[in-house]
Amino acid sequence: MSSAAPGAAELEAAHRSGRLEWPVERLTAKALDIRRDIVTLLSKSQTGHSGGPLSCADFGTALFFHELNIDPANPRWPERDYWHFSIGHVTPVIYSLMAERGYFPLRDLMKFRTFEGHAQGHPSAHDTPGIEVSAGSLGQGLSVCNGVAMGARIDHHPRRIYCVMGDGEQQEGQIWEAAMFAAHYRLDHLCGIIDYNHKQIDGDVEDIMGVKPLADKWRSFNWNVIECDGHDIPGILRSFAAARAHGGRPSVIIADTVMGRGVSYMADDYRWHGKPPKPDQAETALQELGTSYAEWSARLLAH
């Protein structure tokens, strides 16, 4: 609960440019905030995706508050690392991470998917500062990251590039075109992260269109494959470090996660892929997360 009202120091820190390299405890606390944000904004909007955003919360927090070299106050800071969510539908976690990190006020989250807000249903470069390339059609993001990585190479720029993908998304052929390309050009400054939550819209990934053995697939496409528990922050940090240390090949972190993680009734249930909790369900969820809608929405609206 201590994190419910962020102090000036925290906000200042969050908005700092560069890599934050927060310690595990702070990351753990922030990941909890992210989950509270997600449930709160979805309860407000009554439209949007719950499951994927919650499975991305831990590695997303590690990415934004430890790994990435960015300047939220200056989204186009030339020194920045590039991050991209190829799974555009997880905007609740993307916007929450962005707002908590300082790209825009937390209160903007409460206008998610509305006509007035900038927080579009899927990430829109046209609307949201910090979103560099729009997304929403699955399978396209790794190609974009390939382009960013090639651009960095041409410019002899030390930028690192991070691309978050889904496991259902692995069914899109464009992913494998992009995988082949990145390995061919030895883009070792590129790091993929797969939200391996084992679910997609219509059910279990292995029932819908099995992607197993996923690590073997990426290995056979000549990537450095790192597997980890996508909810274990120390393991995630080790994975990022391993990716960073690996030369000559792009790395992919296969983050084993649970869809809907953090909300008991959503966990591991594909039916929560694309719907928001009803207000009463959200209240239950927020209680589980140690807060309430009243408290958390007040926090969001205050910043």
Place this chain on the structure above:
Amino acid sequence: MSSAAPGAAELEAAHRSGRLEWPVERLTAKALDIRRDIVTLLSKSQTGHSGGPLSCADFGTALFFHELNIDPANPRWPERDYWHFSIGHVTPVIYSLMAERGYFPLRDLMKFRTFEGHAQGHPSAHDTPGIEVSAGSLGQGLSVCNGVAMGARIDHHPRRIYCVMGDGEQQEGQIWEAAMFAAHYRLDHLCGIIDYNHKQIDGDVEDIMGVKPLADKWRSFNWNVIECDGHDIPGILRSFAAARAHGGRPSVIIADTVMGRGVSYMADDYRWHGKPPKPDQAETALQELGTSYAEWSARLLAH
């Protein structure tokens, strides 16, 4: 040279419905005819692809004159196996195989790519009897074969399905979508054949966009992988038999071949991917293949 003028018995046999199961020697002789056809028709048309058709000639012959259960006189024979070249640009070998097997007169080959003929630059179901689905845009054929295989399953039909792909074509993401699907649905009546000639339009496949390790890729997509020398007819026949015998998973035969195989100055040279030999070059090639343009074109025009 004995095969230059096909006897009535040979033609009759060639046109027979069912699997021909020709012995190795006859297949070897027929593959030579196919190469002669290819060079002759390209010399006549002065437009079209040389390299890929020549690398496909041996396994193509084994497919059409040994393996396939078809009735060229009745292309829609309900009992037929289904064959499809996803690499639509290798029409010289496709049409030669079709004509030699009896789908249409050999003389039609001499109208390849002309306004009058049915033999379009890329396979056209609208124009050529026996072509069931048009092709020419790479990467689409295995999906079509998936559909044919699912249709056979719904109908409880014992049809087998064969799909010829290119190695450059492996760069198309749709191939991997289709690969994932076929394994997911355990389409063991589906057999892919990859013309692994190591070349594509702009150069060596490994230079343009490496596909290695190709067998590992297919294995990681849960296919039964069979590797063979694509110019060794006994080995090809064993591979077809192995594919046929394998239950529970689709099989892919990775046929190691040489682009332009059979014509010394074309062999292993990517610059022959998409152009025809000039008449004098064709004459040299046909001499190497034990005939001449005059002789072979006369054979084609006579049937």
Place this chain on the structure above:
Amino acid sequence: MTATITLPEKVEMKKTREGFGRALVALGEQDPRIVVLVGDLSESTMVHFFAEKFPERFIQVGVAEQNMCGIAAGLAAMGKIPFFSTYGAFASCRAADQIRVTVAYTNLNVKIAGAHGGISVGPDGATHQAMEEISIIRSIPNMSMIVPCDYWETYKATLAAAKHVGPVYIRFGREDVPVVTGEHTPFAFGRGEVFAEGRDLTLIACGVMVYEALRARETLATLGISARVVDLHTVKPIDRELIARSARETGAIVTAEEHQVNGGLGGAVAEVVVQQSPVPMELVAVQDRFGQSGKPAELMDAFGLRAKDIVVAAQKVMERKRARG
């Protein structure tokens, strides 16, 4: 065969996509050749009704629209009547090359169901609001395309698509929309329907804009303008005869579509009009811009796709008609 449609004050609301989903079940019962494919969107496209009844003829393809289109082609080549379904944005764009080469060039009996057409998709935003399908699909030879206006017309369009031999694209929407037609309202593939007679101009609409056109007609009547309303559900092949006749008889046309203005229904009608009987036209459509998040109603307002926008366009076209004498 003309159905005169008068709207009650309060009309029933129903999803077009449900008409699609229910019709598939009816088709599945009648014809064993019907096979349904989906790309991980069973409930959104409402093919789950079919999946429950005919699991052995239902194929889940996962998130792989290109492959799905090719599979449908292979099934059609084997004599099946496959319907493949996903959001319209992905059906028309992600599979465009597969539709062009494998399906249309071969002229295979593949049916394509594009759900979530139009700005009325709402909060999902621009990527999911398909508004280019008419332009894309009607440019491809051998393709037919139907944009039904409500639940019942989608139901009938689905049956008609199955009956027509050749590739057909059906576009429908996400939200509850006014039910304008009834179970027995005439519907003929390839033919527009005159839903209301009029002398001064013709409103030609497809999809949900048919309802808006009918409402616009009521307002126009109060302004002393008599508007014919044509439901042009089949945008390809287009009913040239009806368009030409309407141009001749009424002398002015307003088209209305929940689609980009370039190359859509308005463009298709304009092509006929200039070749047959040039008259002033106004095009009510999305003005070459991407959609955004919002409530469906908000967006229909903001993007100028309401009866009132049709009324304004009608007044403008009437002025132009008068100015020509």
Place this chain on the structure above:
Amino acid sequence: MTATITLPEKVEMKKTREGFGRALVALGEQDPRIVVLVGDLSESTMVHFFAEKFPERFIQVGVAEQNMCGIAAGLAAMGKIPFFSTYGAFASCRAADQIRVTVAYTNLNVKIAGAHGGISVGPDGATHQAMEEISIIRSIPNMSMIVPCDYWETYKATLAAAKHVGPVYIRFGREDVPVVTGEHTPFAFGRGEVFAEGRDLTLIACGVMVYEALRARETLATLGISARVVDLHTVKPIDRELIARSARETGAIVTAEEHQVNGGLGGAVAEVVVQQSPVPMELVAVQDRFGQSGKPAELMDAFGLRAKDIVVAAQKVMERKRARG
């Protein structure tokens, strides 16, 4: 700024795609932000000139058009000016979804080069004869599109595309085609050029059909018909003013394009005409059918894309104009 073009009896023949390839080299020299991508078609699209000179800014993607489009987007996001090149069929169809969502919705500075547009591609046949690009591309918001008429215009269009900030699609052909313009003929992105004045009707063409229109004008002159010829190289944004003025001043329009009739140049012009100044139009184009193998000249004849076909259309439109009084 009007260039009056009179054709010599025998015109020089040159490939439009070479104009593209040469312009890329000039651009590469001027601007370090230029990056060129290709999908295993370096010589066909003539980007090999650039590749030889600027290997470090040349990216071979292999046979993967979707990925290529996304890579171009990423490069553009990093401030590069990427041109990606493949056959028009694959540029416009295989990458349609990537163009729509990643490139156009983001409004990235990506340039798309579609080679082998039109029936004149010849022996390769239907799959390789791209004839739907105008309809597809112009329906997508934020996209611009240029269809240059000859070597020089393609050269200039390529420079103009690089200069314009935003996504641009350039369509060009395979074969040697008549060189109609010169190095110094005016060219302005977004503006049509009047290549020859006329009173009785306007021929509006793009691509190789500009040459055919100029030839048609000569024949029409011998028949006592005075035709204006407009080179409408930029099909989006379209020069509404010039089209409206031509409609007003000449009272009849014939469009000519090496493209499907549905939603192409003819449709784009028709949309303007009905909204601004309805006059009779005839559309010379491919009549909604796939191409086939043959010699380019044979196909241009067979598909009705010749000066003589424009003459017939012009006579028809003149009759319709007269009939209206």
